[in-house]
Amino acid sequence: MARNSQPKSKPAVNSARARRIATSTLAAPAQGWASAHARCLLESLGRLHRRWLASLLTAMVIGIALALPTGLYVFMNNLDTLSQSWQRAVQASLYLSDDVDNERGQALADTIGARDNVAETHFISAQAGLEQFRESSGFGAALDALDDNPLPSVIVVTPRPDMPRAGVGELLVDLESQSGVERAELDQAWLARLYAILSVIERSAWVIGLLLSAAVLFIVGNTIRLDIENRREEIEVMKLLGASDAFIRRPFLYSGFWYGLIGAVLGLILLGICFLALGKPLGELTRSYDGALELHGLSFKGVMTVLATGVTLGWAGCVLTVNRRLAAIEPR
Incomplete structure (x- = not known):
């Protein structure tokens, strides 16, 4: 009975060992991919830090471009709240x-x-x-x-x-x-005019947002283009050594990510400063309407939307430029 029981445990041990080997084999490429992207993410941030002044100026322009339409959106929401209180007074x-x-x-x-x-x-x-x-x-x-x-x-x-x-x-x-x-x-004619003004402000916010979004794409694209030109010789050497375009493109894409994220954060800071600066006169306006106007800033969802918009625009501006510029660089 003892001789018959020992061979039965070997297939189970071998099966468990095979599963561990298969799991480690599949996990190794995933871990390597994640570590490579994490390294590129930190390296791209380090490059921005080494030329922090130029990077800060670019991010500040992106922040202003994002803060303007966002500020119009916040203003429109608060004005809409006031119009609703007037609607109740009809x-x-x-x-x-x-x-x-x-x-x-x-x-x-x-x-x-x-x-x-x-x-x-x-x-x-x-x-x-x-x-x-x-x-x-x-x-x-x-x-x-x-x-x-x-x-x-x-x-x-x-x-x-x-x-x-x-x-x-x-x-x-x-x-x-x-x-x-x-x-x-x-007497609802004044209220109709107010809603017409709100509609114009809403359309203006969308138009300004689209125009400034296009400006962000051009700003990020031009910044990445200059960065590629400054690293042209390095890119040529990397191509001679057999590096793929995806490998060369990855640090620039993460640079666009950082430009968009930092720009969005700066835009939110600028928006908060403006909100604090206008708090006193807007509070007096609130009291003149018997407290009917309650001021609201961006919600958590709004903050996340601004951050996601900044990252998307930074990434998209980089993608539009880096593919075309890298294709034009060939080793001599």
């Missing part, structure tokens, strides 16, 4: 017919206030409206000379804050058709 005035008494007017206001798309209603009788006008206008003596009250009863309707602009217009048409309502008014 009210419709329903002027009632002369034959509608106070009891019927209050009942109509309660009926309208029970709607799902209406936040609240407030009934103002003709006499109460006259008293309010007397206090605000200062024409008390002239009003006393009138035989009748010229003002109608009014129902002030406040739509729900989350109602879209088109829904507010439809609500106004519906309320005007109610029995006892002679005329309905909603």
